[in-house]
Amino acid sequence: MLRSVALALITVVSAGPAPAGARAGSLVALVAAGERSWTTSPDPRDPVACVTCHYDPDETRGWAASFPKYRPLPPPAGRVMTLLQANAEAVQRHYGLTDPEQVALAITAYLTSRGTGVPISPGIVAGQPVFEGRLRALADSVARGERLYASRCRSCHDLGDVTPAALRFPRAVNGQVESLERFLGGHPPGLSPLGWDGQPTADLIVFLISSVGGGPANGSP
Amino acid sequence: MIHTVLSVSFALWLVTQTFPPGADAATVIAGIVRTQSGQPLSGLVLLEKGEIHNNRWDRGTLVDASGRFRIELAEGGQYGLHAYSSGYIYKPNAVKVESDKTLEVEVVLVPEPTRANDPVIKRVEFVTSETRKGKATIRMEVTDPNGDLGPQVLALNAATGRAFAMAPPRWVWTLKSNYPDGVYQLEVDTSKALTDPRDWHFVVADHKCNTTDVLSFPHEPKPPRVIR
Numbered sequence: 127m128l129r130s131v132a133l134a135l136i137t138v139v140s141a142g143p144a145p146a147g148a149r150a151g152s153l154v155a156l157v158a159a160g161e162r163s164w165t166t167s168p169d170p171r172d173p174v175a176c177v178t179c180h181y182d183p184d185e186t187r188g189w190a191a192s193f194p195k196y197r198p199l200p201p202p203a204g205r206v207m208t209l210l211q212a213n214a215e216a217v218q219r220h221y222g223l224t225d226p227e228q229v230a231l232a233i234t235a236y237l238t239s240r241g242t243g244v245p246i247s248p249g250i251v252a253g254q255p256v257f258e259g260r261l262r263a264l265a266d267s268v269a270r271g272e273r274l275y276a277s278r279c280r281s282c283h284d285l286g287d288v289t290p291a292a293l294r295f296p297r298a299v300n301g302q303v304e305s306l307e308r309f310l311g312g313h314p315p316g317l318s319p320l321g322w323d324g325q326p327t328a329d330l331i332v333f334l335i336s337s338v339g340g341g342p343a344n345g346s347p
Numbered sequence: 348m349i350h351t352v353l354s355v356s357f358a359l360w361l362v363t364q365t366f367p368p369g370a371d372a373a374t375v376i377a378g379i380v381r382t383q384s385g386q387p388l389s390g391l392v393l394l395e396k397g398e399i400h401n402n403r404w405d406r407g408t409l410v411d412a413s414g415r416f417r418i419e420l421a422e423g424g425q426y427g428l429h430a431y432s433s434g435y436i437y438k439p440n441a442v443k444v445e446s447d448k449t450l451e452v453e454v455v456l457v458p459e460p461t462r463a464n465d466p467v468i469k470r471v472e473f474v475t476s477e478t479r480k481g482k483a484t485i486r487m488e489v490t491d492p493n494g495d496l497g498p499q500v501l502a503l504n505a506a507t508g509r510a511f512a513m514a515p516p517r518w519v520w521t522l523k524s525n526y527p528d529g530v531y532q533l534e535v536d537t538s539k540a541l542t543d544p545r546d547w548h549f550v551v552a553d554h555k556c557n558t559t560d561v562l563s564f565p566h567e568p569k570p571p572r573v574i575r
Contacts, residue, residue, distance in 0.1 A: 174460060200497075
């Protein structure tokens with residue numbers, strides 16, 4: 127439900143085209159940039175964009191709510207990813223970007239804005255088959271995330287406080303847009319950073335998300 | 348006369364006892380490949396057994412002119428279904444097939460807006476060994492203008508329904524690595540697979556899903572064209 131609130135917030139700020147003068151670091155501008163990246167390849171020699179293959183709005187509407195989930199990639203690259211991480215892998219491969227984070231963040235904001243009202247369901251996409259192996263990987267990720275939470279977060283933060291705060295990402299602060307992955311990957315400053323694109327960050331996030339929904343991310347198909 | 352009737356009746360009874368109802372139900376994946384506007388597309392459908400993109404190619408078949416295909420499987424489970432049609436971006440789908448049932452799928456392909464980034468099959472040759480009886484080798488020269496070939500250098504023997512990934516010209520670190528240009532090979536056990544070149548079909552897709560035309564007999568590549 128809290129994710130739905132966050133989705134609604136993004137939608138409220140992103141409804142309609144970006145107004146003139148929107149700050150470069152605002153959520154409005156981020157969603158608009160995400161739509162541009164979704165529909166237009168940065169390489170004029172390669173006009174294939176995300177929308178070329180994923181043209182059906184009904185297909186993509188449930189994507190944001192289905193993350194984090196197991197992303198099947200050629201072994202051994204397949205793993206549980208957040209939507210940002212999955213988008214980063216995709217734009218790095220398809221758009222040839224050496225630094226995919228900003229474009230991936232924008233696309234993440236765009237897809238999230240399009241998923242308003244879709245119930246959170248990590249690992250499950252409506253109308254798609256459920257694969258037990260992927261749910262097992264997700265359950266393993268939740269367990270790792272719980273251990274990470276215990277070692278890195280619990281001494282300062284109560285889970286009941288952290289989860290609502292986590293669902294307010296991506297957030298814009300002082301004109302800078304920040305992803306949950308970037309924030310958690312470097313927090314707290316005294317500990318070794320997890321990195322925004324790594325498995326541990328995905329584990330931590332899937333644990334937080336699963337503590338909200340209590341759905342399939344807990345391991346029950 | 349009575350003896351004959353009794354014998355036939357007994358035989359029929361024996362058959363019904365030996366094969367209980369449903370025992371002959373097949374495990375099948377079938378479906379249609381079409382464009383966004385509903386036009387049927389011919390081509391290939393190839394299956395990976397297990398998780399999609401694991402490169403464990405298993406079965407395959409031709410898609411006919413009406414866009415239909417049907418593959419009978421040895422067992423149910425998870426498969427990666429890949430549909431290919433000349434001039435279109437290939438489409439991967441993770442599917443789950445239940446044993447003794449038919450899974451019907453519909454695959455929609457979108458045309459490639461340019462063919463300039465597609466891999467290129469330059470030539471195919473079938474080589475039978477004089478010294479290694481029962482073995483034949485298929486060699487296929489492949490290049491990619493962007494240097495991002497992947498493991499999908501694929502062959503289908505339509506007579507046996509077997510799909511294969513061809514071996515790259517040199518060792519590759521991971522399936523996500525960029526595969527080299529050069530001659531890819533497939534060694535065929537001629538005691539198990541027919542070696543009539545007419546049975547063999549080829550297709551190549553790179554890491555960005557740019558896809559060659561499906562190359563069928565006589566395996567003479569033609570310049571690719573953009574579908575309008």
